[in-house]
Amino acid sequence: MLEPLIYDLGVAGRRGVKYPAIDVPETPLPDEFKRNELNLPEVSESDVVRHFTRLSTLNYSIDRGFYPLGSCTMKYNPRINEMTARLAGFTRSHPLQPDETVQGNLFLMYYLQEWLKEIGGFAAVSLQPAAGAHGELAGILMIRAYHQDRGDLKRDRILIPDSAHGTNPATTTMSGFRAVQIPSDERGNIDLEKLRDLCDETTAGLMITNPSTLGLFEEQIEEIVELVHSCGGLVYGDGANMNALLGITRPGDLGFDVMHYNLHKTFSTPHGGGGPGSGPVGVSERLAPFIPGPIVIPEWNSDDHDTGSGSDNDIPWYRLAMPEKSIGRLKSFHGHFGVFIRAYTYIRQLGMEGLRRVAEHAVLNANYLQARVSELLPLPYGDRSCMHEFVAEGHLENSDVRALDISKRLIDYGFHPPTNYFPLIVHEALMIEPTETESKEALDAFVEALARIIDEAKQNPELLLTAPHNAPIRRLDEVQAAKQLVLCCWARPEVE
Amino acid sequence: MLEPLIYDLGVAGRRGVKYPAIDVPETPLPDEFKRNELNLPEVSESDVVRHFTRLSTLNYSIDRGFYPLGSCTMKYNPRINEMTARLAGFTRSHPLQPDETVQGNLFLMYYLQEWLKEIGGFAAVSLQPAAGAHGELAGILMIRAYHQDRGDLKRDRILIPDSAHGTNPATTTMSGFRAVQIPSDERGNIDLEKLRDLCDETTAGLMITNPSTLGLFEEQIEEIVELVHSCGGLVYGDGANMNALLGITRPGDLGFDVMHYNLHKTFSTPHGGGGPGSGPVGVSERLAPFIPGPIVIPEWNSDDHDTGSGSDNDIPWYRLAMPEKSIGRLKSFHGHFGVFIRAYTYIRQLGMEGLRRVAEHAVLNANYLQARVSELLPLPYGDRSCMHEFVAEGHLENSDVRALDISKRLIDYGFHPPTNYFPLIVHEALMIEPTETESKEALDAFVEALARIIDEAKQNPELLLTAPHNAPIRRLDEVQAAKQLVLCCWARPEVE
Amino acid sequence: MVYIPHTEAERKAMLRTVGVGQIGELFEDIPEHVRYPDLELPRPCTEMEAIAELSEISSFNVNHQDTPVFLGAGAYRHYIPAVVDTILQRGEFLTAYTPYQPEVSQGTLQAIYEYQSMICALTGMDVANASHYDGATALAEAAIMALQIYRGKRTNILVLDTVHPHYLQTMKTYLQDAAEIQNASSIEELRLKIDDNTALVVVQSPDYLGRLRHIESFGDVARGAGALLAAVVNPISLGMIKAPGDSGADIVVGEGQPLGIPLSYGGPYLGFFATRNKHVRRMSGRIVGEAKDIDGNPGYVLTLSTREQHIRRERATSNICTNQGLMALAATVYLAALGKNGFEQVSKLCYHRAHYAAREIGDLDSFSIAYDEPFFNEFVVECPIAARDVNEQLLDNWGIIGGRDLGEDLSGMENHMLVAVTEMNSRDQIDQLVSALEEISNA
């Protein structure tokens, strides 16, 4: 065992952090509500620090090294973000405080809305969604509300390219639509002919990721948008890959009607081992009335509010408001404010010029890596220049070695593996996204490791098939784990 | 190489944290002052985070596990201390600000002085010294000043037991005295007869560590103090071992004239891989006029100061002052204020009752460990109950294995070794101090590892002689390092 | 400050390898007329300028370090021990992605496994997932799960009307017309409305008005009609209140924010979700399970991923992907640090101090406690004037942030205020509030 479970540490009766004694007359709790047992750890504060410190060292992280996990934009997470997000004035504010006591929060949210509008070329932004998939839900529900609002009730299909991320079809179903798959052509683009065939009066919209999950910019993006619009559908953009486009082009200018941002990818907020994220949605004029709320709006002619920003007429007063035909609330309160602070801090420092440099260098790094990896592995679309990422095929002629084996062996060389087996349309996909914060020497070291691994695959495939050898634990059996479910420190559910 | 040197990372021209551009008219620097070259790293912020994150994982620390380094009181360092020490009101204050703008700092320092007086039984406390050894210097200089002030100029010797820490004789010399060694008797006490012989009119004082570095309380402490006092000498207490006595007895009550505290041992502030410490000195009435300054004093009848604490007559006003016959300044400004905050936070939470429990459990843990280790290794004073630590002899009959080998092998079992080869009077000393924050199971695990190691020493001594095997690096050659000095990333001084 | 390490020389070398002359050539797939837009954004600044600006913005908020706060209504001010953020700030946890590669993610995976276990312990359920976005979305996912369990055979959801309004609104947004959502204001009304088209009954305890609900009875009614019961709970209450799993709940969800997560104006928080073994394959969200490596050593992996969107796509149980990983870690460290004893004590402090406050306020002439029912740490005060006006006076004259003005949520409740008390409200603060209210009523 690498580290005992917290439940296996400590002893009965040991106390951790202590709290004051009850200093008011006590009130008996009616018996029927009384708890009989509380199975929580009984450990000291030192036990806690040691346990989680030791656990932490079993993780790979951006702070340790290169993390080219495609589609996840694992860029460096600036530490200044952690500082600003912890400013007491922010962390201590309660979400239901009166607006006049949280003008700082509202100011920040308002500007973040404005900046995201500007960056994506949208008419309105709502910061509410909690993550990318939540933004998708918001977006598809808005498309639904839009058609319903127009009395256009036949539209029950959302078109989705076969390279799409799983959240896209899942969102479609969740929103009450049918997902219809569009094949990709040999250049990795949406097959335009197929799309034309699928566009009709039952088409609610298209969900497109551009650059696609293949790391490619749709070469006929304008035709695609035009096709969808002309059959009465709307275009949803999955903004997970926005890192490639910052300051380079704006989805709104390309005709997208709605797109979610991933603040936890593009805008440098940390992933925290799985979250929290934040998935604001930007929309075109026609969807603006439908965005989820509350959003922040400024008011100029307030009179009697006393606020830190003064009651000067030039200085607006910010308040929360529910847009006119909003699809409603997507969660309690007002979105992941703590993540907004980090994104604000980031955008504030970079400005337009910095954002553009981000996209340029993300794309430069990916193309450099693509050029070098092309000498080692098959690249299904290697003839095109990629955007911020690219996909290689992790297999070799006459070899049992698969993408997963290459990935596990990369661990032994001190790298986090690329994304495996996604997108589904590439055989043995290895999806590689270096991000702009990686240096040339980091990329070179990765290529060198990959070259050695491919050599090993030829000389000694067993080394890959049984990798990793140099990790806290050997290869884990996920299939057996799903059969023999053990999901809790003590409960032992029946075997399937 | 475990991790490249920071100078071997990055490339020429790479930039880290950026600063604003010059926004004022520039002024040329006269040529004669101009620098021609600045050899600093050129790395990105991400390079920095990764480098130091990876380096950190090569360290053992209290946060990882048991650290029974004798004489160092490696207790758990509460995280609340790190939070209070970082409160902006404290960290932002400049040491030369007017007193009326730093009443919070002065309040905290005043109470820490008062509490340390109370805990040690002293008439006055100065917080100035930066560490234990600095406190010793302060103490011995006060003894010197005291005698000189009385015109008693013959006293040029300080008596020091042979078990003393190296700082004691070193301090003595630094202070212009001669160090005279007193032998210990077979029970680990100061040899009273020898002491009697050495006490005369040239004796400036005695430096004593009680409990001694053997972990033993001096059985004739009152006679010892009486002997020294009656020949006109003063008694200096090395307070490194104060953890054993908190709330149990007060050195001042035992007649000590001066003692330094180690806030970075007894009072839970972290050691930071070598510092900072803080070594306040407490003194008896007769030394009070000599303490190093500035110290904080309260004043009740201030009239026109406007301060956070109000101008109420009940609330004192705090200011810095230099005691009457002070030995003077030991450093710039007012001591290690950041460490004071941590110690204040700790004492404030524990109170008398908590401090006493600390000493009780530190001593209980040490005795428990001593009892269990006594079955494994020779204990020179195993017939006595120890205080907060004890010393074992790290050797085995008919074996080449030495204390150092046992220590290095303990590393393989996940423990930090005890202190080696100190005190000097114990053959192959292994000085073991568990501290009160360790649990019984931690102590048991340590004993179990030690038992296995001693078994290995018999079966397979090579395993110990070449240990560690399970550390970031194998055993390092310190002798060769001192011969072939390489002290800087690029300079290569001549070989000796 | 841009976090890009490239020097001019490196850029050139890389472009050469790529085979283009300038970076711009890499963007030629993008229609030229929309390339390089001019963005109206503030001019770039350095880190030291950014921190100064953000500090200033944060100072526009009324800072309530010393301000007594009696506002709850779904988010609570609790003490967060220093160890919690110490662990959260470790880069190994903070800057890792979702643990897709278990061999280099055992830290995150084991922590989530421990989190799941603690949620099971608190709720008295068999299995818990790795988190949802917040309490409201966890409830929405519970509704979807119930509908899926009945595969379209039952399409009604019956919600007790004192469920948090945001939760109800969120559920409506999620479900659209996939289900009919009906309200019931009492167990009697529930009995009348429930039928064999009811998939799920939703009850909250303590409810939005702070009252403890008798989950068992609701469970009986639900079970009687063949429906499931989802209970929404405040985790802090579970330090002393009976586990909903022991009262017959089939699904337990709630807002995990009180477990060591700062208020931060509403997020990021933590939705917890637990259910019975038999429903595990219908539960959405990530789940960590025990596994063995090829040497037989135990470890942890993400499991049952065939339920999830990246495998099952349009037939997935939910679209959730990124969840609240770090917040779940915060809750895990919080619960471990407090332990059984500390957690019980926090629960008791909230309970007893709230009851003290209620008694004292109830004793005032013009204020009364609206419901004479058992509660945990929140209760409704009926005020002589509008709650909004009470709050304004409390803030302006006493520097106190009062309770939730229920007029904002429920029509006709303009004179009602929902007061929350936690361990952060000292007896002194409570006494201050009482004096302030007394003065307000006398004015």
Place this chain on the structure above:
Amino acid sequence: MVYIPHTEAERKAMLRTVGVGQIGELFEDIPEHVRYPDLELPRPCTEMEAIAELSEISSFNVNHQDTPVFLGAGAYRHYIPAVVDTILQRGEFLTAYTPYQPEVSQGTLQAIYEYQSMICALTGMDVANASHYDGATALAEAAIMALQIYRGKRTNILVLDTVHPHYLQTMKTYLQDAAEIQNASSIEELRLKIDDNTALVVVQSPDYLGRLRHIESFGDVARGAGALLAAVVNPISLGMIKAPGDSGADIVVGEGQPLGIPLSYGGPYLGFFATRNKHVRRMSGRIVGEAKDIDGNPGYVLTLSTREQHIRRERATSNICTNQGLMALAATVYLAALGKNGFEQVSKLCYHRAHYAAREIGDLDSFSIAYDEPFFNEFVVECPIAARDVNEQLLDNWGIIGGRDLGEDLSGMENHMLVAVTEMNSRDQIDQLVSALEEISNA
């Protein structure tokens, strides 16, 4: 809050093993009449109460987040990038002891080795130690080193009188009558006073009055008399000012606080110390050197420990043991994070903004700049009234913390104020100061 894990049952079991009935029996060596004193200390409290109290105490200070501060005189307000404390808070660095066991301390050891290298780079010297308590004690240790190098044959120390007064006082405390300390107010006076009993000449540049001194000339005089030269420097100045090692200094010391260490009311700070190869064995303090392990792999160890107290005891070069390890790490991370470019820029910002401030203030009618000599980022302003009164008005009426009132240090200088400018003083702040001074002079 007491950090003791023992339960009653464990305590009993342990006492049984020890063979005593109660813990008290373990203290029987202590004279009974002084056992268990009653200590007058505050009653114990919990973490949440302690943090509240400490926050309150900190709020008694005038907080100058936005307050312009022009106070320097040995401690400076510089921007500390967020990465610095991120690294310092890692438990592996924070909670380790001095790296006595190199095999489990390579993190600390390599970081110190890098620190030593950076100090060598900045100062232009060959070797640096692992730190002293602060700049003042580093200078005192330099004096002791010089005396030891001359083994009693030279016992005078000549100090230029614009060395920081605290440094001079500290040196006096350390040396007592081991040496005669003489002052010189100029190079001419130095030439007159130096003789073959002079072991060391001490010069500070920028000096206490902010002026850049011509270290080379002082070095020539010292060398001419066979004495050593110690230079005290502000490390930030070394981003643009010639390295003292290139100007003939034999020892370079200084206060490392400006390198990423918060003001914290005076400590803990960082004394840096560098010298020439030939003196390395006389240098006090810990030193890290390269080593090889038994497999020949490179690593780092504490070296030359035979100089130190734990080996050489009464014949040690110094009694120093615990030093400023974590502060040295702060400086290392700071210098790495800024790098060559950033560090140069900070240095330039300080220099140019200070000169701008001096020009603007010098242009005021009733204020003047006291010395027409090159300076770095600090300069002396002659005021029309007492500096103390100027400061009081600046604070009360403009919320500005003014410069050091030199009357506190030097008699006859009551009307002089030492003004420090760093990158934290924006041009706006400087303009504010200038306007404030103008108004004061008009009043």
